[in-house]
Amino acid sequence: MESSIPSKFEKLNVVSMMENNQTAQAIRILASLFGGFAAGIMGLTGWSGIIFYGILSVVIFFFILLKAKFQYTKYFNGIKDVLVGDLFSNFLCYVMFWTLGYALVHVYE
Amino acid sequence: MAGSMYESQDLYLDPSIKYWVLFPIMIVMFLVGILRHNITTILSVNQSLSTGEVKESLAVKYGRLFIANKNYIPESTFKLRKNYWYDAYNSGKYLNDPNATANGDMLDPANMESTMTGMKKAFANLIPQYVLMSWVSYFFAGFVIIKLPFYLPTRFKEMFQRGIDTQNLDISWVSSLSWYFFNLFGLGGIFSLILGSNNSAGSAKDIAPQMQMAPNQKDRFNKLHKSLAEEVKIVEHSWALDDIEDQILIKYGKKSPVNNDKKNK
Amino acid sequence: MDVIELAKPLIDGKFSSLDNIERYEILEQLIVAYLDTNEIDKAEKYLKLVKDKIKDEFSSRLQKLYGMIEEAKGNYEKAIEIYNETLKVDEVNEAVHKRLIAVNIANGNRTEAINLLNKYLEVFVSGDEDAWLQLADLYLLENQCQQAAYCIEEVILTNPKNHLYYLRYADIMCCIGRYQIASKYYCKTLDLCNDNIRALYGILYTNQYLLKSKAEDKSTSDETIKALIDLAKEQLAKLYKKSPCEEVVNEFLKQ
Numbered sequence: 001m002e003s004s005i006p007s008k009f010e011k012l013n014v015v016s017m018m019e020n021n022q023t024a025q026a027i028r029i030l031a032s033l034f035g036g037f038a039a040g041i042m043g044l045t046g047w048s049g050i051i052f053y054g055i056l057s058v059v060i061f062f063f064i065l066l067k068a069k070f071q072y073t074k075y076f077n078g079i080k081d082v083l084v085g086d087l088f089s090n091f092l093c094y095v096m097f098w099t100l101g102y103a104l105v106h107v108y109e
Numbered sequence: 110m111a112g113s114m115y116e117s118q119d120l121y122l123d124p125s126i127k128y129w130v131l132f133p134i135m136i137v138m139f140l141v142g143i144l145r146h147n148i149t150t151i152l153s154v155n156q157s158l159s160t161g162e163v164k165e166s167l168a169v170k171y172g173r174l175f176i177a178n179k180n181y182i183p184e185s186t187f188k189l190r191k192n193y194w195y196d197a198y199n200s201g202k203y204l205n206d207p208n209a210t211a212n213g214d215m216l217d218p219a220n221m222e223s224t225m226t227g228m229k230k231a232f233a234n235l236i237p238q239y240v241l242m243s244w245v246s247y248f249f250a251g252f253v254i255i256k257l258p259f260y261l262p263t264r265f266k267e268m269f270q271r272g273i274d275t276q277n278l279d280i281s282w283v284s285s286l287s288w289y290f291f292n293l294f295g296l297g298g299i300f301s302l303i304l305g306s307n308n309s310a311g312s313a314k315d316i317a318p319q320m321q322m323a324p325n326q327k328d329r330f331n332k333l334h335k336s337l338a339e340e341v342k343i344v345e346h347s348w349a350l351d352d353i354e355d356q357i358l359i360k361y362g363k364k365s366p367v368n369n370d371k372k373n374k
Numbered sequence: 375m376d377v378i379e380l381a382k383p384l385i386d387g388k389f390s391s392l393d394n395i396e397r398y399e400i401l402e403q404l405i406v407a408y409l410d411t412n413e414i415d416k417a418e419k420y421l422k423l424v425k426d427k428i429k430d431e432f433s434s435r436l437q438k439l440y441g442m443i444e445e446a447k448g449n450y451e452k453a454i455e456i457y458n459e460t461l462k463v464d465e466v467n468e469a470v471h472k473r474l475i476a477v478n479i480a481n482g483n484r485t486e487a488i489n490l491l492n493k494y495l496e497v498f499v500s501g502d503e504d505a506w507l508q509l510a511d512l513y514l515l516e517n518q519c520q521q522a523a524y525c526i527e528e529v530i531l532t533n534p535k536n537h538l539y540y541l542r543y544a545d546i547m548c549c550i551g552r553y554q555i556a557s558k559y560y561c562k563t564l565d566l567c568n569d570n571i572r573a574l575y576g577i578l579y580t581n582q583y584l585l586k587s588k589a590e591d592k593s594t595s596d597e598t599i600k601a602l603i604d605l606a607k608e609q610l611a612k613l614y615k616k617s618p619c620e621e622v623v624n625e626f627l628k629q
Contacts, residue, residue: 029298045258089298096295102258103131160465164497171500178534181562182527183555203499353561354598360565361605 024064031060032094039094040101053094057087130249130285138292141237142300148233161204165330168203172337180349187346198338204331242289249285257283377407398424405439409446417443434464441473450481468498472505479512488512503529510542519549537566537573544576553580553587557602569613578606 035056039049172194179187197203381404401420408417421439437460444453457474460467471494478487491509498505510525526543533539544559560576567573581599607627614623 026302029302033298040258043258049258089294089301092291092294093298096291099255099257099291100131103255160497163466164499167498167500174500174531178531181530181534186524186527350558350562353558353565354602357561357564358598358601358605361609 027064028057028060028090029093031056032090033097036094036097036099037101040098040103041105043102043105044098045102049098053091056094057090130254131288134245134249134285134288135292135296138241138289139296139299141241142296145233145237146300149230152229152233165204165334168197169330169333169337172198172341176340176344179344180347183350184346184348191341191344191346195338195341198334198341201331201334204334238293242286245289246286252285253283254285254288255283257287377403378411381407398427402435402439406442409442412446414443414446417446434460434467434470438467438470438473441470441477445473445477445480450477453477468494468502471498475508484512484516488516501532503532506532510546514546519546522546523550535566537563537570540566541570541572541576544573544580548576548580553583556580557584561602569609571610571613574606574610574613577602578610581606 032053035053039052044052175190175194182190381400401424405417405420405424408414408420421443424436424439437456441453441456441460444450444456454474454477457470457477460470461474464470471490475487475490475494478484478490488509491505491512495502495505495509506525506528510522510529513519513522513525523543523546526539526546530539530543540559540563544556544563547553547556547559557577557580560573560580563570563573564577581602585596585599585603610623610627614620617623
């Protein structure tokens with residue numbers, strides 16, 4: 001139908017979509033938290049830590065898609081939202097716990 | 110120590126630093142953040158709006174909805190509404206105070222209450238930051254606290270190693286002030302998990318005291334209404350239901366989607 | 375009622391262990407549920423708990439509950455009085471406004487209700503679909519279809535993806551006599567909600583009328599009209615295939 005294709009995204013209920021985004025964001029923060037801690041414990045330094053974060057976000061992205069049964073348009077506004085979603089504060093959270101983990105395990109004997 | 114790609118200078122740190130510095134700073138910042146959130150919540154409870162203010166903000170909301178969804182109502186009623194709202198916005202019918210001018214004077218009594226609340230909120234955000242920062246740099250200065258697992262450019266050295274007087278120390282070893290900064294950013298994520306995403310302790314707001322930029326310009330809505338008047342004037346109606354019959358027929362397979370050339374032949 | 379069954383044990387038993395805000399919300403719902411089932415004395419008993427907490431402070435929510443109790447008892451004037459007083463203090467409380475309007479409707483005082491609702495909607499001009507819908511109902515009861523159509527248009531503006539609004543609008547357009555527009559809106563309903571039976575009937579009816587009407591009243595070709603009628607008949611026959619009233623429908627369609 002010509003009329004409904006451009007408005008495909010508007011057909012989503014706004015409130016539910018916001019909730020979905022919030023849940024996804026919560027998942028991402030938790031993941032970066034524990035991932036950061038794990039990276040610290042594992043002793044990753046420098047670029048390997050950042051690459052680990054990249055891999056982590058891709059894995060989480062994949063799992064969210066899996067949960068949405070790959071029909072992400074039904075649940076989210078666009079693929080970019082699912083992948084990125086407030087990248088900056090997640091990354092900082094990751095870095096903080098990465099530092100913490102690293103320090104706790106490696107710096108102190 | 111785990112090998113790294115860079116020549117790392119290994120320092121042996123007293124484990125009691127861990128207990129007496131690392132964790133206390135984290136815990137204190139966390140608690141202060143929660144405190145800040147609660148205080149901000151209490152402060153915002155007392156804000157109540159008057160009828161006029163509700164009216165003008167809802168009028169703006171209506172205008173936006175109207176412009177967004179205008180195509181679903183018949184053209185005659187669209188014209189009706191367009192003219193009505195153009196007049197209404199222009200004449201300031203829905204405004205609280207049609208004669209308000211840009212009021213930079215924040216001490217004006219009518220503005221006082223909202224300005225005060227805005228300032229209180231801004232303070233509630235800023236003061237803990239400054240207090241904590243000075244506390245951290247006073248009590249926990251002069252020693253290295255932690256090793257960062259990554260390599261930063263040298264100009265950060267000055268900021269992160271404040272109080273440590275050695276020149277050659279690796280950038281990775283930092284003072285407690287930098288741990289304070291890390292916490293500042295990192296705990297924002299945790300707060301949003303615990304307090305729900307609408308919390309006032311998030312990190313993005315700390316960076317710039319945004320509340321001080323015109324907390325409540327009296328004629329904010331006047332300007333909005335004027336601009337909405339212009340938008341409403343410009344907007345044109347293209348009825349979404351114009352060829353709805355054809356769409357239905359095509360949808361149910363009664364008619365194949367031919368393009369106009371073929372139809373005219 | 376479910377609400378009473380679920381809330382009563384919470385309130386009686388673990389009152390103090392519930393979170394502060396939640397407990398009064400649950401209490402409020404319990405009170406309203408009791409009022410709905412006409413057990414006014416129990417409602418008042420629980421209202422006392424709220425009163426103890428609020429003591430002397432002025433609370434609009436509390437006033438609203440008082441008003442509702444008076445309504446349930448049938449003392450409409452007293453209820454109106456309470457609501458008016460509340461509104462003097464707290465102008466922006468939508469809930470109290472709405473209760474005032476509801477009292478007038480219950481009273482049978484439709485014109486007053488329409489007036490109040492209009493005043494309310496002048497302020498709360500956006501985002502309150504229920505108010506517009508209620509106003510449309512009131513206008514329809516007063517046989518003022520044009521105004522009712524205006525209200526439904528407002529609602530369509532706020533929520534253009536809800537097929538029910540289009541359906542109502544089409545019905546009202548039929549009442550007014552603008553069959554072309556009604557037909558279009560029935561089509562739109564069908565678009566948003568596949569196989570909507572009312573929409574199909576609507577299409578059938580309006581297009582049959584249009585077929586016989588003068589050329590200036592309609593904007594679609596005869597061909598389209600006939601196609602729509604056929605489509606409607608076919609779909610209706612298909613949808614009623616398994617149902618018990620199949621024969622009745624088939625008879626009707628043959629006309």
